Amino acid sequence: xxxxxxxxxxxxxxxxxxxxxxxxxxxxxxxxxxxxxxxxxxxxxxxxxxxxxxxxxxxxxxxxxxxxxxxxxxxxxxxxxxxxxxxxxxxxxxxxxxxxxxxxxxxxxxxxxxxxxxxxxxxxxxxxxxxxxxxxxxxxxxxxxxxxxxxxxxxxxxxxxxxxxxxxxxxxxxxxxxxxxx
Amino acid sequence: xxxxxxxxxxxxxxxxxxxxxxxxxxxxxxxxxxxxxxxxxxxxxxxxxxxxxxxxxxxxxxxxxxxxxxxxxxxxxxxxxxxxxxxxxxxxxxxxxxxxxxxxxxxxxxxxxxxxxxxxxxxxxxxxxxxxxxxxxxxxxxxxxxxxxxxxxxxxxxxxxxxxxxxxxxxxxxxxxxxxxx
Amino acid sequence: xxxxxxxxxxxxxxxxxxxxxxxxxxxxxxxxxxxxxxxxxxxxxxxxxxxxxxxxxxxxxxxxxxxxxxxxxxxxxxxxxxxxxxxxxxxxxxxxxxxxxxxxxxxxxxxxxxxxxxxxxxxxxxxxxxxxxxxxxxxxxxxxxxxxxxxxxxxxxxxxxxxxxxxxxxxxxxxxxxxxxx
Numbered sequence: 082x083x084x085x086x087x088x089x090x091x092x093x094x095x096x097x098x099x100x101x102x103x104x105x106x107x108x109x110x111x112x113x114x115x116x117x118x119x120x121x122x123x124x125x126x127x128x129x130x131x132x133x134x135x136x137x138x139x140x141x142x143x144x145x146x147x148x149x150x151x152x153x154x155x156x157x158x159x160x161x162x163x164x165x166x167x168x169x170x171x172x173x174x175x176x177x178x179x180x181x182x183x184x185x186x187x188x189x190x191x192x193x194x195x196x197x198x199x200x201x202x203x204x205x206x207x208x209x210x211x212x213x214x215x216x217x218x219x220x221x222x223x224x225x226x227x228x229x230x231x232x233x234x235x236x237x238x239x240x241x242x243x244x245x246x247x248x249x250x251x252x253x254x255x256x257x258x259x260x261x262x263x
Numbered sequence: 264x265x266x267x268x269x270x271x272x273x274x275x276x277x278x279x280x281x282x283x284x285x286x287x288x289x290x291x292x293x294x295x296x297x298x299x300x301x302x303x304x305x306x307x308x309x310x311x312x313x314x315x316x317x318x319x320x321x322x323x324x325x326x327x328x329x330x331x332x333x334x335x336x337x338x339x340x341x342x343x344x345x346x347x348x349x350x351x352x353x354x355x356x357x358x359x360x361x362x363x364x365x366x367x368x369x370x371x372x373x374x375x376x377x378x379x380x381x382x383x384x385x386x387x388x389x390x391x392x393x394x395x396x397x398x399x400x401x402x403x404x405x406x407x408x409x410x411x412x413x414x415x416x417x418x419x420x421x422x423x424x425x426x427x428x429x430x431x432x433x434x435x436x437x438x439x440x441x442x443x444x445x
Numbered sequence: 446x447x448x449x450x451x452x453x454x455x456x457x458x459x460x461x462x463x464x465x466x467x468x469x470x471x472x473x474x475x476x477x478x479x480x481x482x483x484x485x486x487x488x489x490x491x492x493x494x495x496x497x498x499x500x501x502x503x504x505x506x507x508x509x510x511x512x513x514x515x516x517x518x519x520x521x522x523x524x525x526x527x528x529x530x531x532x533x534x535x536x537x538x539x540x541x542x543x544x545x546x547x548x549x550x551x552x553x554x555x556x557x558x559x560x561x562x563x564x565x566x567x568x569x570x571x572x573x574x575x576x577x578x579x580x581x582x583x584x585x586x587x588x589x590x591x592x593x594x595x596x597x598x599x600x601x602x603x604x605x606x607x608x609x610x611x612x613x614x615x616x617x618x619x620x621x622x623x624x625x626x627x
Contacts (some may be wrong), residue, residue, distance in 0.1 A: 087572045087619035094542070102471065107284070107294050112471050115543075118536035125538070173299035174307070178276070179297075189376060194563050195554060199376050201270055208269045228556055253267035289466070289476050355483035356489070360458070371558060381558050383452055391449045435449035
């Protein structure tokens, strides 16, 4: 895809803040980056730095580094999204769904606008690690376990599962697989 | 399309609550399923039941049953969406648009994320039955007619028109049809 | 694309009010057209007028007129979006982003639902003129310059840049262009 500085900045912002934006709209909280003077300039500054970087930095071996950084972000976003919803009094199941939304929806919006197959449709696990992290977070909250224990465990579980999916192309079975071969 | 349990659950939730979510955001009401502990678990539970059902249940003749169930849901959603907007003091024309949004937007979001041609673009009537139901609802409200009469009439009119569209592939004329043959 | 009256009305409304709707949701303002009895009927009325107009009005030379009208709208929407956000106390950088969203997002939603490559991805400038207008608006606000001067200058700058892009197919350099020919 041909990227100019403006499309790069647009996609940087959408991917970075899209999931959290949808979560804040759904739970009725003020949208975090609109009411904070610094989030948007930081996103634009990062896009500007990438724009002036040599393109070989983002090719070959580095795509793997980016995928692992994305895996770490997925775990962190899912924890933060679930925790914010729980803190605002949302029930555990919808709160865990807010965690999944925070982790995945930014990438979904980016893919939809770019006209690419969405990350939701990829065969290897992506939504599942976010769901694992969010479920641990919501479950730990219900069980009354200390956040200092629940949050790192939840983030690491999601990061580990997503990392395993990257490393070994882990995928869930597809619907109807039981009937194959009959 | 290859479906795993996670993508099936994702699409079940998006299609089921997507239209009502957009409506609630637009009219400024708390998003119904976020502040209700049961809606999200029920959607996930239905997805789980479908996941463990034999795939032949959803093929051949049954696709017709699903289409008719969808037609009934379209009428009911359009009534509920219009009525909720009117109850919150929205004017009749935007309230009727909320009915259309509640009925159709869940399917639109599903199609856009799945990368399929959206239901909006289908030749046979889909948005029109939702618009008929919503217009009857808003018109009956303006005329001061009792809800107990308006709501069933409106829902049945939309269900009937959508059913007729399924049965006989009813379609609206396309723009420019008057100039064909000239 | 085959258009019926209903799809034409749907796309008229989405393109016309989509950007401002997303802006109002993000800044936490009541969505302008939901709480105003006239905006939605006007959009539908315009769609109805277009529907009954001869299709040759919208072909050949007239597509150029439509593009220039769109350029004027882009400048005006970007000014109004930035100004509304600033008036609600949003910081200058996110406020300028609201101007870009107001100007561009209606067209993006239309393209995504229609399954076409989004305006964001076009090679010739589209987001950039909206960003120029919004940046002038936010900059003028920070410098304390009178709105009566800032707003027309900002709208004209965006309109002029978009017009130049239409006339001479202006485009930004793509990422990686510096390495071409090496």
